[in-house]
Amino acid sequence: MAVEKTRIDQLIGDHALRLSERLQAHRAQLFPPNAKKELRKFTSGEVAGLLGVKDAYLRKLHLDGKGPSPEIRTGGRRYYSPNDIQALREYLEVGAKTPGTYLPGRRDGDHLQVITVINFKGGSGKTTTAAHLAQKMALDGYRVLGIDLDPQASLSALHGFQPEFDLLDGGTLYDAIRYEDPLPLRDVIQKTYFTNLDLIPGNLDLMEFEHDTPRALAQRDGNLFFTRVGDALMDVEKEYDVVVMDCPPQLGFLTMSALSAATSVLVTVHPQMLDVMSMCQFLLMTSNLLGVVAEAGGDMSYDWMRYVITRYEPGDGPQNQMVSFMRSMFGENVLNHPVLKSTAISDAGLTKQTLYEVEKSQFTRTTYERAMESLNAVNSEIEQLVQSAWGRENGA
Numbered sequence: 441m442a443v444e445k446t447r448i449d450q451l452i453g454d455h456a457l458r459l460s461e462r463l464q465a466h467r468a469q470l471f472p473p474n475a476k477k478e479l480r481k482f483t484s485g486e487v488a489g490l491l492g493v494k495d496a497y498l499r500k501l502h503l504d505g506k507g508p509s510p511e512i513r514t515g516g517r518r519y520y521s522p523n524d525i526q527a528l529r530e531y532l533e534v535g536a537k538t539p540g541t542y543l544p545g546r547r548d549g550d551h552l553q554v555i556t557v558i559n560f561k562g563g564s565g566k567t568t569t570a571a572h573l574a575q576k577m578a579l580d581g582y583r584v585l586g587i588d589l590d591p592q593a594s595l596s597a598l599h600g601f602q603p604e605f606d607l608l609d610g611g612t613l614y615d616a617i618r619y620e621d622p623l624p625l626r627d628v629i630q631k632t633y634f635t636n637l638d639l640i641p642g643n644l645d646l647m648e649f650e651h652d653t654p655r656a657l658a659q660r661d662g663n664l665f666f667t668r669v670g671d672a673l674m675d676v677e678k679e680y681d682v683v684v685m686d687c688p689p690q691l692g693f694l695t696m697s698a699l700s701a702a703t704s705v706l707v708t709v710h711p712q713m714l715d716v717m718s719m720c721q722f723l724l725m726t727s728n729l730l731g732v733v734a735e736a737g738g739d740m741s742y743d744w745m746r747y748v749i750t751r752y753e754p755g756d757g758p759q760n761q762m763v764s765f766m767r768s769m770f771g772e773n774v775l776n777h778p779v780l781k782s783t784a785i786s787d788a789g790l791t792k793q794t795l796y797e798v799e800k801s802q803f804t805r806t807t808y809e810r811a812m813e814s815l816n817a818v819n820s821e822i823e824q825l826v827q828s829a830w831g832r833e834n835g836a
């Protein structure tokens with residue numbers, strides 16, 4: 441007697457449906473209907489830190505009625521919204537001795553920085569790195585565009601977009617790079633609750649590009665696949681200082697096109713043997729594929745490329761060996777600071793937030809501060825690389 445088999449398509453379909461219902465309920469709890477994600481206000485101490493001035497100076501500005509008016513809470517504590525921070529930057533920049541002290545973005549002749557975050561290992565920290573970099577640069581006064589190239593859309597979810605509910609009629613990068621009737625890029629850009637940060641969300645539509653491209657190649661479409669992302673970016677080139685692209689954990693046509701558009705590359709790597717071995721495969725394959733693209737006329741010139749060590753545990757012997765190994769092999773291509781493994785970062789992720797969004801009071805002080813310090817150190821190294829690409833050292 442034949443044993444009846446379960447149909448895998450139906451089983452998976454059933455699970456998807458059940459999961460989707462539960463996720464929707466979970467989301468309704470986290471974000472009540474119509475409640476848009478909103479960014480907290482920042483303490484005057486945090487703002488002073490971001491601007492590189494003394495809190496006493498900010499207080500004086502406030503008392504003199506100069507610049508934006510902060511919200512005053514109990515004990516006379518001043519809180520600034522992200523818009524207030526940007527307004528302070530604009531106010532202070534006018535009187536700055538060195539131009540760019542408070543508004544560090546592009547000046548005449550500087551090219552748009554396009555940073556791609558890659559590695560085909562899932563869980564290597566791509567999305568975490570991309571999100572914290574994009575948000576920190578926005579807080580630091582750069583005009584930032586984040587692009588979610590991962591059909592799994594974690595970067596979008598972190599910014600309050602639920603791909604399976606919010607983008608039913610398209611609205612991803614795919615719409616702007618597809619071969620038939622592409623939309624102007626600006627049509628898929630969304631404002632976020634973060635001042636200075638816009639986002640192009642992702643969802644499963646992005647996979648269409650992998651299916652369309654072989655067909656376009658077969659038809660010898662004049663539009664080569666590797667120029668699609670870069671060409672689409674031209675539409676808004678003037679409006680941003682930095683683009684941060686969060687790549688999917690695979691080396692498809694989309695990632696290749698993103699790499700062709702990139703001016704700089706961040707490879708995230710968790711310092712463990714299996715991860716580093718997998719990265720070795722990734723580097724080999726990337727190099728081969730990009731070589732082919734270069735032969736076909738793709739632009740492969742970069743400003744910089746760096747490995748960033750993620751989820752690092754300083755007390756872990758094997759991890760330290762792996763880090764030393766990478767440093768001895770790749771030298772200055774490894775960022776000096778690693779991103780520490782921290783429950784503050786993973787816990788913030790559980791509520792779809794970054795460390796820049798959560799309230800300090802949710803964590804023990806040292807946990808929060810150690811994580812924040814490590815993220816800021818990494819992001820500051822990257823900002824210096826961006827400044828160097830514009831021919832400036834230390835933002836001067």
Ligand SMILES: Nc1ncnc2c1ncn2[C@@H]1O[C@H](COP(=O)(O)OP(=O)(O)O)[C@@H](O)[C@H]1O
Binds near residue numbers: 779
């Ligand atoms: N520094 C860190 N400390 C603790 N957890 C982290 C850290 N970086 C990433 N994670 C967690 O690891 C998981 C994978 O990270 P993620 O950035 O999504 O990787 P990827 O995008 O490469 O798949 C997430 O659950 C994230 O919260």
Ligand SMILES: [Mg+2]
Binds near residue numbers: 566
């Ligand atoms: Mg990811």
